[in-house]
């Protein structure tokens with residue numbers, strides 16, 4: 222298999238990168254190979270952290286590229302520095318190898334062995350890279366099945382939580398003018414996607430639904446701001462008719478009647494927030510909304526308005 226007069230590890234141009242002793246080139250190859258595998262570890266760990274913290278597509282793509290690229294470059298380096306570069310010519314002959322050929326192959330195959338002074342480092346770094354990458358690929362399994370955490374049904378509103386404006390100021394009874402409307406959030410969760418709420422003070426009494434008679438202290442009433450059609454913010458209030466309008470597809474909700482939809486494609490009332498006033502005169506929630514805010518989802522209970 223080896224060309225006549227050519228050492229087994231010689232290249233065609235006569236250079237001898239795989240000498241009898243570990244060369245500076247081989248040592249450098251070891252370090253570069255280990256560095257590539259370790260960069261893959263860093264990429265995989267970064268991917269895990271970004272995914273765990275909620276995900277960011279550009280960063281996830283970057284870390285995945287580093288993780289896969291590190292392994293790829295490490296394998297290329299390994300081949301570049303430690304696999305024998307032999308120009309082999311195999312004549313056509315009957316299939317099957319003679320004992321001499323097998324012995325020669327084994328000698329050639331094991332040529333680079335003595336150069337691996339840090340075999341343990343390389344093997345361990347390669348193993349760590351593969352294990353870390355494998356662990357990172359486990360995390361997407363969390364995306365299967367029900368959403369982790371609070372799910373779609375609950376918002377940060379709890380009994381006793383103050384209602385605050387979008388700049389975090391707690392709302393007092395007098396902050397809402399007669400027939401006025403204010404967008405509010407639960408204290409500590411300003412900007413929460415599922416908790417924007419319309420706090421209104423109609424100039425006539427609302428008609429409470431059964432069980433909600435004490436949800437409207439001092440004439441205040443609060444509904445989720447998320448349209449139950451496909452989730453647009455219900456941003457318009459026609460105070461004369463006491464109607465809330467969704468600008469996306471013109472769903473219209475009756476403020477005096479539990480935000481019941483009276484026009485448009487929305488089929489479900491805006492969920493109502495039970496209110497109270499604390500000892501300092503601030504408006505607080507008495508619990509979560511009467512139903513899941515926003516559009517319906519696949520396993521939402523029916524009739525939970």
Ligand code: FES
Nearest residue numbers: 448450467470472
């Ligand atoms: S999202 Fe409000 S009507 Fe369609």
